[in-house]
Amino acid sequence: MTADREVDVAVIGAGQAGLSAAYYLARRGLAPESGFVVLDANEGPGGAWRHRWDSLTLGSAHGIHDLPRFPLGTPDPREPASSVVSRYYGAYEDEFDLRVQRPVRVRKVSRTAGNRLKVATDRGVWLARYVINATGTWDKPYWPAYPGQQDFRGEQLHTRDFRSAADFAGRRVLVVGGGTSALQFLLQLHDAGARTAWSTRRPPEFTNRPFDAEWGRDVERSVSERTRAGLPPLSVVAATGLPLTEQYRKGIDDGILVSRGPLLKLTPEGAVFEDGSTAAVDVILWATGFRASLGHLASLHLREPGGGIRMDGPRVVKLPQLLLVGYGESASTLGATRAGRAAAMAALQGWSTSSQTNSVAVPSSQSRRSTA
Numbered sequence: 001m002t003a004d005r006e007v008d009v010a011v012i013g014a015g016q017a018g019l020s021a022a023y024y025l026a027r028r029g030l031a032p033e034s035g036f037v038v039l040d041a042n043e044g045p046g047g048a049w050r051h052r053w054d055s056l057t058l059g060s061a062h063g064i065h066d067l068p069r070f071p072l073g074t075p076d077p078r079e080p081a082s083s084v085v086s087r088y089y090g091a092y093e094d095e096f097d098l099r100v101q102r103p104v105r106v107r108k109v110s111r112t113a114g115n116r117l118k119v120a121t122d123r124g125v126w127l128a129r130y131v132i133n134a135t136g137t138w139d140k141p142y143w144p145a146y147p148g149q150q151d152f153r154g155e156q157l158h159t160r161d162f163r164s165a166a167d168f169a170g171r172r173v174l175v176v177g178g179g180t181s182a183l184q185f186l187l188q189l190h191d192a193g194a195r196t197a198w199s200t201r202r203p204p205e206f207t208n209r210p211f212d213a214e215w216g217r218d219v220e221r222s223v224s225e226r227t228r229a230g231l232p233p234l235s236v237v238a239a240t241g242l243p244l245t246e247q248y249r250k251g252i253d254d255g256i257l258v259s260r261g262p263l264l265k266l267t268p269e270g271a272v273f274e275d276g277s278t279a280a281v282d283v284i285l286w287a288t289g290f291r292a293s294l295g296h297l298a299s300l301h302l303r304e305p306g307g308g309i310r311m312d313g314p315r316v317v318k319l320p321q322l323l324l325v326g327y328g329e330s331a332s333t334l335g336a337t338r339a340g341r342a343a344a345m346a347a348l349q350g351w352s353t354s355s356q357t358n359s360v361a362v363p364s365s366q367s368r369r370s371t372a
Contacts, residue, residue: 002124007037009347010119010128012109012296014040014100015047016067017325018134019089020340022098023068028348032099037126039119040102041139045093046086048138053162054080055188065337067092106296109133109322117321129321130347132314133297134340136326137290144176144288148266155283159185162285165192172280173197174271176263177287178204183248183257185287190256197279199271200259206248207241292327314343323347 009025011018018038025036032038042050049064058064059077064085066072070092075084093100101123108120109131119126141158149156159181165188173189175182178200189196242248251257262274270281294302294309302309302318310317314325323343326336 004118004125004127005037006116006127007033007035008128009036009130009132009344010117010126011036011038011132011134012106012119013047013134013136013326014038014042014045014089014093014098014102015049015134015136015326015336016065017136017336017340017343018047018132019092019098020068020337021132021134021325021344022100022340023092023096024341024344025348026096026098028344030348032097037128038098038100039104039106039121039126040100041105043103044086045090045100046082047089048136049085049089050082051138051160052080052082053164054082055164056081056184058084060184068337068341070095106135108299109297110299111319130323131321132323132325132340132343132347133294133327134325134343135293135296137292139293140291140295141286142288142291143286146263146266148268151268152266152270152281152284153268154270154281156286157283158286158288160290165189165194168283169193171195171282172270173283173285174199174279174281175285175287176200177289178202178242178259179287179289180242182287183242183251185285186256187247187251189285196256197271197281198257198259199261199263199273201262203261204257204259205241206244206252208244294327297322313346314339315346 008030011021011025014022018040022032022036022038026032030036044050057077058075058079058081061081064072064081067089072088092098105122106119107122110118110120112118112127116127116129117131119128119131138160141160143158162185165185168189169192171194173194174197175185175189176199182198182200186196186198248257260273260277260279264272264274266272266284267278271279271284273279300319300322302316302322304310309324309327311324311327314323316322316324323346325339325343
């Protein structure tokens with residue numbers, strides 16, 4: 001039986017935020033495997049991006065941002081984003097010698113009597129002074145419940161299961177959801193020869209505002225207000241709106257990106273909307289988003305009465321040894337790299353409300369390495 005391994009910091013997840021955190025831990029003197037460890041459940045690099053459908057090309061993907069000190073460059077925009085990002089993240093891990101451990105599935109994080117966090121996995125146990133959780137949302141697709149859902153005779157699938165629009169040529173497809181993925185699916189399905197309908201809980205909110213750094217900071221401030229209050233984060237589109245690109249504008253003009261309104265119920269043959277109208281449907285594509293994948297943290301009892309986890313930046317207020325990235329304000333690709341850095345700095349500093357200095361103390365002399 002493998003003995004428990006001790007590290008200063010365990011990073012769970014090797015997506016954008018996890019790799020950013022690992023980079024800053026290494027840069028400030030922690031050695032991989034002894035000072036910090038990165039645990040990832042995937043078979044290879046790429047995080048959630050490695051699972052995206054092939055028709056999501058680099059040119060159509062929203063928000064692939066550079067990792068620290070290693071620009072993505074200008075890959076072919078026609079190449080699948082899954083291939084580009086998997087290759088990019090793999091090169092990043094090699095360039096900075098991050099030694100990601102995979103595939104490692106974390107089953108449970110718990111407290112120990114020695115004021116450590118115990119990270120139990122399918123490949124042994126790590127004991128850490130701090131844990132940076134960067135597991136994202138891909139493993140927890142959200143399926144809403146509607147009357148008649150079990151009686152519907154057609155096919156139902158979630159964004160997570162989508163592979164190719166060509167699979168639905170000639171079929172009647174209802175896309176449910178108000179985010180940018182729903183827009184992309186509707187346009188792809190229409191181009192592939194499917195007959196589409198769109199349902200959203202509220203009227204789509206398109207915006208002409210550029211999705212730049214200032215916009216990103218405004219979104220993060222809005223989301224941060226909720227997480228600081230211990231409330232669940234809102235969906236991305238609720239905080240951002242939908243970008244009114246030329247492609248989407250044309251889709252609206254062509255009648256493709258026009259919502260039928262909220263879904264009331266399903267029938268064996270199709271859907272009934274809240275306005276009383278109906279649609280015959282062969283397939284329902286639930287583009288209804290994801291929730292934070294935090295089941296392995298359940299035993300820590302982090303939830304507040306409001307249903308969320310109270311945060312102070314990346315730090316969990318109830319358990320300062322635990323840093324969450326990819327939750328709340330850092331759930332977007334725009335904020336993930338910054339959040340990874342903030343979490344690494346918090347872990348290295350033993351961050352607390354009484355410590356506001358910019359100096360960084362390397363935790364264990366045994367885990368230091370030269371940074372010349």
